Amino acid sequence: MQLKTYFAAAELAELKLNNVPATRDGVRMLAERASWPFIEQRGRGGLRREYQPPQSVMAQIRDRAARQLLNEAKQLPVPDSLKTTPPIRDYNGTQLELVLTEKQRLRADARKGVLLAIERLMQGCNLSKEQAIAGLLVEAGRDPAGQAARMLKLAEDERGRKGEGALPSVRTIKRWFAQDKVGQLAPKQTQVDLSVPPWAPAFLAVWQTPQKPSMAAAYRLFTQSWQAGAVPSIDQVRRFVDKLGKVSREVGRRGSRDIKNIKPYVIRTFEGLQAGDVYSADGHCFDAEIRHPLTSKPFRPEITSIIDIATRRLVGFSVDLAESGLAVVDALRYSAVNAAVCATFYVDNGSGYDNAMLKDEATGLLARLGITISHSLPYNSQARGVIERLHQSVWVAAARELPTYIGKDMDRQAGQAMHKITRKALTQGGVQPMMAWADFMAFCHRKVAEYNARPHKSLGGRTPDQVWAEQAAKAELHRLSAADAEHLFRPMVTRKVSRGMVQLFNNKYFSAALEEYHGEFVWVAYDVHDAEWVWVYDRNKRLLSKAQWGANEAAYFPQPVTEQNRIKREEARLARVEAKADDIRDGLAAPMMGQLAAPELDFTQQLVRDGLRNVIDVEPVQQEIASVDTSSVRALSDVPRPLFQRMADRYRWLMAHQTAWTEADRDWLKDYVQSDDYEQRVDLFEVECIAWQGNALLEIAV
DSSP: OOOOSOEEHHHHHHHTOTTSOSSHHHHHHHHHHHTOOEEEEEETTEEEEEEOOOHHHHHHHHHHHHHHHHHHHHTSOOOGGGSOOOOOBOTTSOBOOOOOOHHHHHHHHHHHHHHHHHHHHHHHHTOOHHHHHHHHHHHHHHOTTSHHHHHHHHHSOTTSOOSTTOOOOHHHHHHHHHHHHTTOOSOOOOOOOOOOOTTHHHHHHHHSSTTOOOHHHHHHHHHHHOOSSOOOOHHHHHHHHHHSOTTGGGBTTBOTTGGGGGSOOOOOOOTTOOTTSEEEEEEEEOSBOEEOTTTOOEEOOEEEEEEETTTOOEEEEEEESSOOHHHHHHHHHHHHHHTOOOSEEEEOSOTTTSSHHHHOTTTOHHHHHTOEEEEOOTTOGGGGHHHHHHIIIIIIHHHTTSTTBOOTTSOHHHHHHHHHHHHHHHHHOOOOOSOOHHHHHHHHHHHHHHHHTSOOGGGTTOOHHHHHHHHHHHSOOOOOOHHHHHHHTSOEEEEEOBTTEEEETTEEEEOGGGGGGTTOEEEEEEETTEEEEEEEEOTTOOEEEEEEEOOOSSOSSOOOHHHHHHHHHHHHHHHHHHHHHHHHHHHHHSOOTTSOOOOOOOHHHHHHHTTSTTOOOHHHHHHHHHTSOGGGSOOGGGSOOOOOSSHHHHHHHHHHOGGGOOHHHHHHHHHHTTSHHHHHHHHHHHHTTOOOOOTHHHHHTO
16 A cells, blocks of 8 residues: 555545545545545546545554555565564563553564565675665665655654654664564553652542542642642642542542442352252332231331342242341241252341341251351342342332332322322321232232243243253252241240240240259240240250240230230330420420520439439439438339239339339349340330449439
C-alpha cells in the first residue's frame, strides 16, 4: 500500500475502513457532505477528484500500511545470526515477561525488518555492517516513498530526530543490533510517576470518607489543615487521584458491602453436584399485604424457602408471622419429607439459622439428621445468588399478582389508594380486598409447583422437577417418613428431673416413670404446636417416658411454644405503645414556654413514693433512706395483694410495691430471676424499667 495524502474515491472504498462507505459513490457523497479537501487529477476518462481524508481515516490508512510492510518483511529469509534471540532475564537469571504496548510491538517489528535488510546486504554484497547501514540510508534518502524509507521511519523512536525526511543515524541502527542481542529491541515507554507525594495521605483522609465530598470540597478542607509543607495545586491533586486504581480510590468512599460491586468475584458452578448434596435457605418478607390469621389486619408474612443447588428445585418452604428458628425447622421438615435430607445446609448468619435448636452438637436438629451446616460470610449475599434469585422469580413475581402489592416499583398513587381502602375497611367495616390466610397458603403451594415445572436456562431448558427425577433415579435419596419426621423434628433441650417432674417453658410435666431419676439431667423433646405432652430421654437418647402437663404457676392451661412466642411478641408491642403514650402524656403535662416548672420532689420522698424503683447506686440511697420519715408508708398488711395468674404478673406487682416485700417474696424473687420465664421476658422488663438489679435490691427492700 502506498502512503499519500490524497486518495480517489475508489481507492478509499477498496480499503474498507471503519466509518467509511465501501462503495465509490458512497465515498463521494460522504466527502461532499463533510467538505473534504480535494484536488483534480487527469486520468484516462478525464479529470477525477482525489480527496484528503480526515485524520481519523488517515490513522487507519497508516496503520494498514505499517502492518502490510511488516508482513512483507517477515516473509524475507532470516539470517542465521537472527534466528535465535536470547530471552530477557533479570539479575537473578529468571526469565521475565515483557509487557509491550501496541506501538512498542510495531516499532520492534519494524526494527527487526531493518536489521534483516542490513543482514541481506552484508551477505549478498559482501559488505561490512557500517557499509550496509550507509547503503540502506542512502537508498532511503534517494527514494523517500520506497520500502526502505518507510521501514526506517516506522522503526524510528519518537524521541529521535525530528523534521521532514529525518532518518535514524548509523549509530542508532548499530544500537539496535546491540539491543536485539539481549532481547530489548522495543523502544522504551514513558513511565508514569507513581511516587506518593507527602501531602497525599492527608488529602485522602479528607477525600476518602463515606460522605463522598467532591474534589473541590475536599481540597478546600485539606488546604485549611495542611501545614507540613507547600500546598499543592488542585491540578496536582487531580493528577495524583487519576493515577490511583479504580478500587483503591473508592476505599473509604464506599463501604465494604458496596465496594464489592466493583471487585472481582468468583462464579460458582454446580457441575458435579447431585440432588440433595447442598440445600440453600433464606427468608423473604412477602411484598404484598394479606389478612393476619389472628387479627385479620393487613400484614406481610415471612416466607422461608429452601432450594436444591444442583437441580434448582424449590424443595421446601414455610410461611410464618415473623422470621424465627421455628420457621426454618418447619421448612426443613417439609423438604425432608417431600424431597430428601440434604448433606450440606448453606445459609447466612441470621438468628434463624445460628441457634442451639439447629446447631447444638447433642440436641440440635441438624446433628440428629446428619446435616452439615455452612454459613456464608457476613454481608455476602452474592455467595448465595441462587436463593437470592429465587425470591425474585417466585415470591416477588407472585406478590405483583395481588392488588395489595407494596414493592418499591409499585405506582405510588395506586398504592396509596389501596392503603386507604384496606384501612377504611378496618375502621368502618366492609370487605377486605386482601387474601385470607388459608387462600394465601394454597396460593404459595401453587406458585412453588409452577416454579418447579418451569424450564430453566441454567438446566439446559429442562425443569427442576425433571432434573430432580433424573438424578433421583440414578442415586437413592434419603427421604423421611411422616412418623420419623414427627420424632426427629421435635426440638430437644436438657432439663433436671425433680420429684418425677420436668419444667419446660413455665409448664411442669409429670410422669411416675421418672421417679427414680430424681436429680438427674435428661433430654426433653417437645412439639412446638402442642404443649400437652413432652418426651423424656436418658443421656443415651433412650425413651424413658411420655410426660403430661400438670399443675404449674404460669397459666391455667398449657401453652405451646408458638403461643408463648406470640404472647411475648404482643407484650413487647404493648410495652412500646405504652412507652409512646407516656411520652405523649409527659409532653401534654410539660409547662409551656415562659411558665415556671412545678417544684421537684425531694430525692428521698421520690424514692419512697416510687418504691425504690430503678435503684442503681446502693450505698448513697441507703444513707438517704435512713433519714427519711417513713411514717406515711402504709404497713405491709395494709397493701392488698391481687390473685396472680402468671409469675410475670406477680413479678410486676412486687417491683411496683417493693416496700411491701415479705421474706417469702424475696425467696420467690431469687428463684424467679433464674427461671426460663424471666429469661424470656427480660427484654420486656427492661423496656418497662423493672429489670432485676441484683441481690443488692433485696437488701434495700428490707
